[in-house]
Amino acid sequence: MTGKAFSPAFRAELAELLRWRRDVRRFRTDPVDETVLARCLDAFRLAPSVGLSEPWRLVRVGSPAAREAALTNFQAANAEALSGYDGDRAERYAGLKLSGMREAPVQLAVFCDDSAPKGAGLGARTMPEMRRYSVAGAVMQLWLMLRAEGLGLGWVSILDPDRLAADLGVDEGWRLVAYLCIGWPETDDCEPELEKAGWEQRAADVPVEWR
């Protein structure tokens, strides 16, 4: 088997992809072509996982009842989060749009099976949390594949994870890693919404300490 090399032009475009990837909260309601979605979900099949455990478990949240349960969950968690802020911060928090759960045509709950049998536990003895990191990494790959198609992804974490697992009736031992809203974004953007809203600024660089 011969190796595979990538061109400088591709690398530049990959950097552009990272630069234009956004956490999207404002979606158009147009449907997403299932063929395109399936092509992007292939990111999971190709993703690395600790010991080849492939611990990701995907649930498509499609029925009105399941959607309603997820939205109610978000609303409760969001109200509680708001109550944790005061004054200016509270006002700013209240003004943020933190989920596209009403609009996003595709919604996916991604779980980690902490007792995934594959891989016989390799690499997860001292750091069992590695399985969840594998799931998070796979989500990152999906995110980039979607953005390359022009699709947006919003990762919602303002949720009670245990309640969502119970409401969706998933297997015992599955832990929510990500609730994903997927669809066509209202706009493409280079700047994070939280930055535009004055909530937080990105750092100009990433310091590296030496040991």
Next chain:
Amino acid sequence: MTGKAFSPAFRAELAELLRWRRDVRRFRTDPVDETVLARCLDAFRLAPSVGLSEPWRLVRVGSPAAREAALTNFQAANAEALSGYDGDRAERYAGLKLSGMREAPVQLAVFCDDSAPKGAGLGARTMPEMRRYSVAGAVMQLWLMLRAEGLGLGWVSILDPDRLAADLGVDEGWRLVAYLCIGWPETDDCEPELEKAGWEQRAADVPVEWR
């Protein structure tokens, strides 16, 4: 600001990148150009993070003492892991090369600051583990950038994370997410090493349940 679209040709190449990304354990000892490395590490600056908390903390493990501490840590954890397998599995485990820590010219310990002040806790109230998932996602972006340059990355998790944090003398509250070996791979490959060694097989597809 106008949006950015990506071509079908780029998308096909991105899928190839995912297909050719490997967890590398066999490195050449040639140095890695620091300019190339810096370009790849930009993946962290561009990575998404919960509430824009940017909780990643990077430590370059370069001194002989730090390298020795990390290697000793791995050896102890690996011996303990081996003792947890019996018969055939044990024999197969003993034959695996599970880290490139002796050879990889660049080694990076990536931590999560669980009390990162940025972002004022947004999105991390009900799921504080989101900060660590942000770090894992950023590592995934780095991985792809490196592979696009022809460089390999190996994510080592057979380590005692608390001991590594103590040995490297990092701040209280930093949790190890990933120990990364980076360098030029001995070979490019399309098949995971664990698959070739008969440890585990990848699934042919990723099932999606509906709710």
